[in-house]
Amino acid sequence: MHDDLPALVERYYRQHRKEFYSYALALTQNPEAAEDAVQTAVSGVLGRRRLPRNLRPYLMRAIRNATIDWRRACRKFEPEPGVSALDQGSRLEERRLLEQCLLQLPLEVREVVFLKEVVGLTFREIGIICRRPLPTVASRHRRGIKTMRKFLLEESS
Numbered sequence: 513m514h515d516d517l518p519a520l521v522e523r524y525y526r527q528h529r530k531e532f533y534s535y536a537l538a539l540t541q542n543p544e545a546a547e548d549a550v551q552t553a554v555s556g557v558l559g560r561r562r563l564p565r566n567l568r569p570y571l572m573r574a575i576r577n578a579t580i581d582w583r584r585a586c587r588k589f590e591p592e593p594g595v596s597a598l599d600q601g602s603r604l605e606e607r608r609l610l611e612q613c614l615l616q617l618p619l620e621v622r623e624v625v626f627l628k629e630v631v632g633l634t635f636r637e638i639g640i641i642c643r644r645p646l647p648t649v650a651s652r653h654r655r656g657i658k659t660m661r662k663f664l665l666e667e668s669s
Contacts, residue, residue, distance in 0.1 A: 517563065521554060525554055528571075531631050533546055535576075535627065536575050539619070539623060548578065552575075553571050557570070557571065569641050573641045576641055576642065613664060614660070621656040621659070622656065623642065624642070624652040624653050625657065628653050635653070
């Protein structure tokens with residue numbers, strides 16, 4: 513085991529913790545479950561002998577898997593009211609409207625849109641995380657954006 517592994521993971525975690533938590537929160541809509549998912553993912557990396565080659569997609573996939581386990585354990589998926597996965601720097605009204613848009617999307621589409629538009633990952637990275645081919649990821653993104661645009665146009669009229 514590499515002696516500096518915990519320090520490296522700690523630095524990386526501190527650098528990306530908002531991103532990891534936001535992603536987990538977007539999938540669970542539950543703050544405690546989101547924190548648990550991130551903790552599980554980071555702990556899993558610390559249990560390895562060496563760091564994965566691409567740590568970011570590895571951790572995102574581990575977070576995704578932890579949220580799937582949580583949903584299976586709960587046997588239901590109901591968002592808690594008032595929980596926000598979007599950046600706190602956005603204006604409140606816009607953020608609420610975007611949250612409503614995101615919540616209208618099926619989970620697999622919401623996940624792709626969130627990873628692309630909020631986290632800023634590439635389609636390739638999203639494909640690695642979700643274990644889906646690039647065309648599927650791109651299609652889900654297009655479908656999600658189209659659905660959100662339609663929702664926003666209906667809300668504005």
